[in-house]
Amino acid sequence: MIAKINLKEQGLTETTPRLAVLKAMEANTAQHMSADDVYRYLLERDRPLPMSTVYRVLAQFEQAGIVERHSFDAERTKQVYELKDPEHHDHMICIKCRSVHEFLDPQIESRQIEIAENLGFSLTDHSLNLYGICAGCVQKDAQSEKTIKQ
């Protein structure tokens, strides 16, 4: 449940493109969306916005703390956005099916703070991504192993 976002309260005037992008994000809270995902969503479900505007608005939203940007996928770096979770969470990404699990581990969170403190670092942010093979894909893998052996 992400609180209803009011652009004005975030210091952004309510323009048509901004409202459109916000709607796109709110309609897809289950996913992490690339700029292109937003672009295509609006093209199909709403009104077309040029990519440059999509990027610009997402950047404005990021600055305003409305969305968060991530680069999963160490390699092919296409960045993705999601509405900012007032809590905060980290991500576990399946390298087979690209599915993403979100989690929050208090132990890890507090260790990070301790580590930073010990080094005299003033911690402002962090990103933790776990990569692996999700339960579903592990099973599929086991299946095809069998098939091959037959």
Next chain:
Amino acid sequence: MIAKINLKEQGLTETTPRLAVLKAMEANTAQHMSADDVYRYLLERDRPLPMSTVYRVLAQFEQAGIVERHSFDAERTKQVYELKDPEHHDHMICIKCRSVHEFLDPQIESRQIEIAENLGFSLTDHSLNLYGICAGCVQKDAQSEKTIKQ
């Protein structure tokens, strides 16, 4: 201390470009080097290699497990490489001076494994980056605060 690397043992024939890139990496273990850093290092200290070859060789090294690739810097994604640490470590990056501290925290490491297990994930890899302001930059910040107030 990173063990002497033998290309043949890693399944790579010893060609001049490969040896050059390897030397560049070994001469700069204190840093995380971008492809361009490697390129410029070789240009100045050794023999010029085309960027395409630098990228190609670094990719080969990555596949062979000789180097690791990271994208620090959530924003301007220029990737960096380092000789693979047989231990493994995570990174804390100063957002002011771009300096990088390496650390390894057994608690965090083992929590990650537990988290993955609990979700049925088969963990293959992870990346943890802490962002903040390093001790040095915190001080500088404090200094300039004072100066402004005068």
Next chain:
DNA sequence: ATGGTATTGCGACTCATTCTCATTCGTATT
């Protein structure tokens, strides 16, 4: 309405990285 500021649309641009392909190298075989 008027003027001034903020935002948008459009295309051009950047720049890291990858790709293509002709040439060259490495190595095994006659």
Next chain:
DNA sequence: AATACGAATGAGAATGAGTCGCAATACCAT
């Protein structure tokens, strides 16, 4: 030592995500 053949390289073109510049619009306060 010539030949053959796949592997690796060099040079530059191509790709593609993301950014920029700027004229046209929209928004807002007088």
